[in-house]
Amino acid sequence: MRPFEFHRAASIxxxxxxxxxxxxxxxxxGTTIIDLMKLGVENPVALVDIGALPLGGIELTNDVLRIGALASNSAVAAERTVRSAFPAISEALLSGASGQIRNAASMAGNLLQRTRCAFFRSHDWPCNKRVAGSGCPAQEGANTHHAVLGTSEHCLAVNPSDVAVALLALDAVIAIRCHATAREVPLADFYRLPGITPHVETVMHPGELITHIDVPKSRLGPKSTYLKLRGRASYEFASASVAAAVFCETGLVAEVAVALGGLGTVPWRDREAEALLLGKPLTKETIAVFCRALLAPARPTEANRYKLDLASGAIHRALMRSAAC
Structure with missing residues (x-):
């Protein structure tokens, strides 16, 4: 770890x-940045401790759940309003890390955590995320756990956040602030596909700070659920995960939202594919049609093709679980 300055901010x-x-x-x-500094992947000139800023609130007002950027993962997962009106958020957070990490990790930090790709985290290998233009050994190397959606020839790394998948399904909006402006970005537009610049992961600019996350209350929220498939039941990143919510009227799908984790370079959702379920009964056949459309853009390798079957099965289970709520 290289020397760095340390500052403690008393105000925004x-x-x-x-x-x-x-x-x-x-x-x-600090559950991500400190690890990356120890590995030499991140080398900031200075760290600014923002832990004392008044950004830890969780409240439901005017039919919008506002989650402060510094609210801990544990606090959000345990909040009664979250568990009743937006259960997928709570379920995603509880599946995402050990209790000790959830107690320390912030919501904004969770959204901004970086990939667990082994090539990214080791200086023994080149990595376009770590050093732009250096190469992506995952293209031909060990890529069993890498992405199948949103990939490019420059990067196959999976987005690691669980709660981002739930927030995407629930149409969350990220509030970002700098000195000159304050702006709101739908989570659907927050992450950037790797393309030729995989080192640029979000739409945030240097000097900006996430202040809160807004989640609109809806008919889908209470019916939302999060299902995570992983190699072990204890703390592990997703091989495939699904945040799903469906609202049916007279036996037909009236509203639906499905987001995928573990398969994409960004949390993945396709509203055109969702439209294929609207006005239809929720059956094995209609879900299969949806899955084919949702996963049509996938570019799997031989080693990670299994993720397509995992995702299809998880989608079916999650949708049926939501419909039964």
């Missing part, structure tokens, strides 16, 4: 002043 304004300096990184729970 002070934090933004400090973050405007090149090479400066915010520190919240």
């Amino acid at each position: 304004g002070e934090a933004l002043d400090l973050l405007a300096q090149p090479g400066t990184h915010p520190l919240a729970g």
Whole structure:
């Protein structure tokens, strides 16, 4: 780990002043950035501790759930309103890490965590995410756990966040602030596909700070669920995961949302594919049609083709579980 400066921000304004300096990184729970610094993957000039900022609230007002950027994963998962009105968020957080990590990890930090691709985290290999233009050995190397959706010849790395998948299905919006402006970005537009610039992972600019996450209350929210398939039952990243919610009227699908994790370079959702379920009964056959459309853009390798079958089965289970709620 290289030497770095350490600052503790007493206000949002002070934090933004400090973050405007090149090479400066915010520190919240530290469950990701500290590990990456130890590995030499991240080398900030300075860290700004934002833990004392008033960004940890969780409240439901005007039919919008507002989650502060610094709310801990544990606090959000345990919040009664979240568990009743948006259960997929709670389920995703509880499946995402051990209790100790959830206690420390912040919601914004969870959204901004970086991939667990072994090539990215080791200097023994080149990586376009770590050093732009250096190459992607996962293309021909060990890629059993890599992405099948949203990939490019420059990157196959999976987005690791569980809760981002649930938030995508629930139409969450990310509030971002810098000194000059405050803006709101739908989670569907927050992450960037790797393309030729896999090192640019989100639409955030240097010096910006996430302040909160808004999740609109809806008929789908209480029926939402999160299903995670992984190699072991204890703390592990998803091989495939699904956040799903379906609302039926007179036996036909009136509203539906399905988001995938573990398969994409970004959390994955396809509203055109969802439209294939609208006005139809929720059956094995209609779900199969949806799965084929949703997974049609997939570009699997021989080693990770199994993820397509995992995802299809998980989607079926999650939709039927939601419909039974």
